[in-house]
Amino acid sequence: xxxxxxxxxxxxxxxxxxxxxxxxxxxxxxxxxxxxxxxxxxxxxxxxxxxxxxxxxxxxxxxxxxxxxxxxxxxxxxxxxxxxxxxxxxxxxxxxxxxxxxxxxxxxxxxxxxxxxxxxxxxxxxxxxxxxxxxxxxxxxxxxxxxxxxxxxxxxxxxxxxxxxxxxxxxxxxxxxxxxxxxxxxxxxxxxxxxxxxxxxxxxxxxxxxxxxxxxxxxxxxxxxxxxxxxxxxxxxxxxxxxxxxxxxxxxxxxxxxxxxxxxxxxxxxxxxxxxxxxx
Amino acid sequence: xxxxxxxxxxxxxxxxxxxxxxxxxxxxxxxxxxxxxxxxxxxxxxxxxxxxxxxxxxxxxxxxxxxxxxxxxxxxxxxxxxxxxxxxxxxxxxxxxxxxxxxxxxxxxxxxxxxxxxxxxxxxxxxxxxxxxxxxxxxxxxxxxxxxxxxxxxxxxxxxxxxxxxxxxxxxxxxxxxxxxxxxxxxxxxxxxxxxxxxxxxxxxxxxxxxxxxxxxxxxxxxxxxxxxxxxxxxxxxxxxxxxxxxxxxxxxxxxxxxxxxxxxxxxxxxxxxxxxxxxxxx
Numbered sequence: 130x131x132x133x134x135x136x137x138x139x140x141x142x143x144x145x146x147x148x149x150x151x152x153x154x155x156x157x158x159x160x161x162x163x164x165x166x167x168x169x170x171x172x173x174x175x176x177x178x179x180x181x182x183x184x185x186x187x188x189x190x191x192x193x194x195x196x197x198x199x200x201x202x203x204x205x206x207x208x209x210x211x212x213x214x215x216x217x218x219x220x221x222x223x224x225x226x227x228x229x230x231x232x233x234x235x236x237x238x239x240x241x242x243x244x245x246x247x248x249x250x251x252x253x254x255x256x257x258x259x260x261x262x263x264x265x266x267x268x269x270x271x272x273x274x275x276x277x278x279x280x281x282x283x284x285x286x287x288x289x290x291x292x293x294x295x296x297x298x299x300x301x302x303x304x305x306x307x308x309x310x311x312x313x314x315x316x317x318x319x320x321x322x323x324x325x326x327x328x329x330x331x332x333x334x335x336x337x338x339x340x341x342x343x344x345x346x347x348x349x350x351x352x353x354x355x356x357x358x359x360x361x362x363x364x365x366x367x368x369x370x371x372x373x374x375x376x377x378x379x380x381x382x383x384x385x386x387x388x389x390x391x392x393x394x395x396x397x398x399x400x401x402x403x404x405x406x407x408x409x
Numbered sequence: 410x411x412x413x414x415x416x417x418x419x420x421x422x423x424x425x426x427x428x429x430x431x432x433x434x435x436x437x438x439x440x441x442x443x444x445x446x447x448x449x450x451x452x453x454x455x456x457x458x459x460x461x462x463x464x465x466x467x468x469x470x471x472x473x474x475x476x477x478x479x480x481x482x483x484x485x486x487x488x489x490x491x492x493x494x495x496x497x498x499x500x501x502x503x504x505x506x507x508x509x510x511x512x513x514x515x516x517x518x519x520x521x522x523x524x525x526x527x528x529x530x531x532x533x534x535x536x537x538x539x540x541x542x543x544x545x546x547x548x549x550x551x552x553x554x555x556x557x558x559x560x561x562x563x564x565x566x567x568x569x570x571x572x573x574x575x576x577x578x579x580x581x582x583x584x585x586x587x588x589x590x591x592x593x594x595x596x597x598x599x600x601x602x603x604x605x606x607x608x609x610x611x612x613x614x615x616x617x618x619x620x621x622x623x624x625x626x627x628x629x630x631x632x633x634x635x636x637x638x639x640x641x642x643x644x645x646x647x648x649x650x651x652x653x654x655x656x657x658x659x660x661x662x663x664x665x666x667x668x669x670x671x672x673x674x675x676x677x678x679x680x681x682x683x684x685x686x687x688x689x690x691x692x
Contacts, residue, residue: 204422230620
């Protein structure tokens with residue numbers, strides 16, 4: 130049994146180990162290891178295409194994370210105490226947003242947006258005031274990427290924050306009201322510190338999912354290239370050791386972010402205590 | 410707790426987003442699936458069932474997906490169950506959390522890069538070269554259904570381990586003692602006590618993996634080398650290469666319908682299972 134577990138762990142970590150090891154390979158080829166060198170990291174950092182893709186991914190992921198955690202938290206708060214048909218409606222929409230494969234979200238968003246743009250662009254051009262120069266053309270790019278990523282990450286944030294709200298100690302809110310705090314004050318001093326770890330965890334998860342997403346970006350990025358799309362096309366063009374360096378960096382970053390998210394979700398009682406201490 | 414207006418205000422952004430980015434696109438896919446392909450690609454408005462009638466043209470993709478998604482799910486289950494059992498029952502409490510975290514850690518990193526590593530391992534200079542040292546020549550692993558299965562098990566293992574672990578962890582150890590006291594050998598206790606009680610976890614894990622596999626694109630694209638096409642690969646081909654939106658929409662709509670049917674059958678079975686377990690509890 131122990132041996133079996135060991136074999137499975139080996140299976141899980143062997144590929145990751147290979148990626149990390151070969152990112153330090155001094156040799157040109159992926160096939161044999163010829164000593165340690167950081168040269169692929171140097172090459173990566175001076176590759177303008179990779180750096181541009183990284184910048185795009187960072188902008189998209191951070192905007193997505195901000196929008197998803199803000200709107201997702203608002204929705205989770207708004208859904209508090211909602212029952213009946215309205216509740217069932219939101220539950221099923223959230224469920225669908227999480228369940229529908231990324232590839233279907235990708236193509237659906239692609240054809241819906243392109244169709245809307247095709248209708249809107251001539252109208253926009255006709256209605257645009259002369260004095261303002263050329264009318265802007267709507268096209269796929271940053272906005273469509275962020276909008277599509279925000280959709281499914283927001284659904285995740287709603288689920289996470291709602292779980293936290295459900296586990297919250299309601300007597301604290303009642304106590305706050307008994308002590309004559311206004312609803313706004315109760316929210317900022319009682320509710321917020323308690324749900325904050327969940328919001329932050331949702332933020333980090335959204336960032337990571339958006340940063341890692343390949344398939345939706347593949348469809349809706351338009352002329353932009355995100356890091357996963359860049360990596361995918363590099364793999365298609367042939368194995369280059371640079372991908373190992375990207376892989377190692379992405380791996381390290383997602384690890385740090387997700388460990389932080391996990392930590393925040395675990396720290397239930399601690400989290401709210403720390404939140405209150407920060408307030409004071 | 411909130412006034413109706415506060416509530417509307419709080420729900421407004423999410424509602425708008427769901428309407429514009431989920432409901433509208435899905436409706437468009439549904440509508441387009443009854444249309445025709447434009448002369449230069451794209452979509453021409455029409456109302457025809459021709460696209461659905463044409464589904465057999467992508468028979469291979471459907472066949473591969475409907476064979477390899479369950480096969481991959483089963484393979485992941487077979488690898489995951491003993492590990493989940495080991496973690497939930499055999500491992501010392503002190504190590505349990507650390508070992509569990511170690512199962513998810515790989516899952517937290519990009520599936521694209523993790524799958525890429527397997528091109529290395531299964532490719533000509535990986536395992537096949539290793540096998541040549543032992544005198545086994547001419548083994549081809551990459552770009553086969555086997556490679557896709559390995560990629561699937563590797564990519565989705567944590568999703569299978571976790572639910573099974575959770576259901577095994579909750580298992581009342583006294584039931585096993587009772588079973589042993591009544592003279593059941595360990596294998597019989599496992600088959601008649603442990604296994605049935607872990608079935609909800611097994612079902613959840615299988616469902617999660619199966620649903621994700623139905624829309625899989627990356628693993629077949631990287632490890633199947635264009636030979637092991639999934640529906641996801643057919644969709645990328647139809648939308649980005651041949652620009653046949655109407656047919657692509659019909660394929661996507663069919664995929665969603667297959668998934669919805671599977672999920673609702675699963676839900677029904679789960680509910681029946683839960684009811685049966687309650688009956689057992691009463692007895």
